[in-house]
Amino acid sequence: MFAIKKMQQSYSASRNQPLYIDIAHPVKGIDVTTVSGLSTFQIDNQTQPFGPGGEYHKWFNRAWIPSFYEEWNAHFKPRFAPLLGKATPDDVKIGYFGDLRWIRNDVIHHKGKVVEGHREKCFVLKWFDKGEEVILDHAKYAELFEQFPWAKLGAEVPAPPAPAPVDTRLGTTPLEVMLQVRRNPGAFFGQ
Structure with missing residues (x-):
C-alpha cells in the first residue's frame, strides 16, 4: 500500500509533502495521507531506522x-x-x-x-x-x-556471474511505472 501511495504521490501536486499513516481514519480505519493529525504519524520518521545508516x-x-x-x-x-x-x-x-x-x-x-x-x-x-x-x-x-x-578448501574460485541489464528508464504514467515494477522489482525496491 505504501509503495502504491508513494507512486501516486510522485505524479500529483503533493509530491513534496510528507506522507502520514492515519491509524484512526473515520471511514477507512487505517489510511495513508498527506494531512497530519492527532491520529497520524509520519512514515519517513518510522522508516528511517531501516534506511542506510539506520x-x-x-x-x-x-x-x-x-x-x-x-x-x-x-x-x-x-x-x-x-x-x-x-x-x-x-x-x-x-x-x-x-x-x-x-x-x-x-x-x-x-x-x-x-x-x-x-x-x-x-x-x-x-x-x-x-x-x-x-x-x-x-x-x-x-x-x-x-x-x-x-583454494585452501580444495575448490576452484568460481567466476562471477555476468551482470544482467537493468532498464532504468522511468515510465511517464502510473500504469507504465506499475508495469515496470512487475518486470523489474529490484530496481525499485533495492533488491
Missing part, C-alpha cells in the same frame, strides 16, 4: 556474520577436517574463518563494538580497531567474497 540497517547488515561463522564451525569444518588430512575439526585452521570468529564475538558479546583491536590479530580481514563499531559496507562485502579461501 540502527536496524546496521544490525541486519552484520547479523549474518554469526550465522555464517556458525555454519562453518558446526557443519562444514567437521566435514573438511578429514578431506584436509586433519585429525579433528579443531585442527583445521584457516585465517579467514578465524578473523570472522573475532568479528562474530564482537557482534554477539559486545553489541557490535570492537573491544580489542583486530588489525594485529587478524590474518585476512584486517578491518577494525579497538572502539570501532562493526559496520560492513560494500567494499568490505566485496573483500569478504574476494578473500574467501576457495
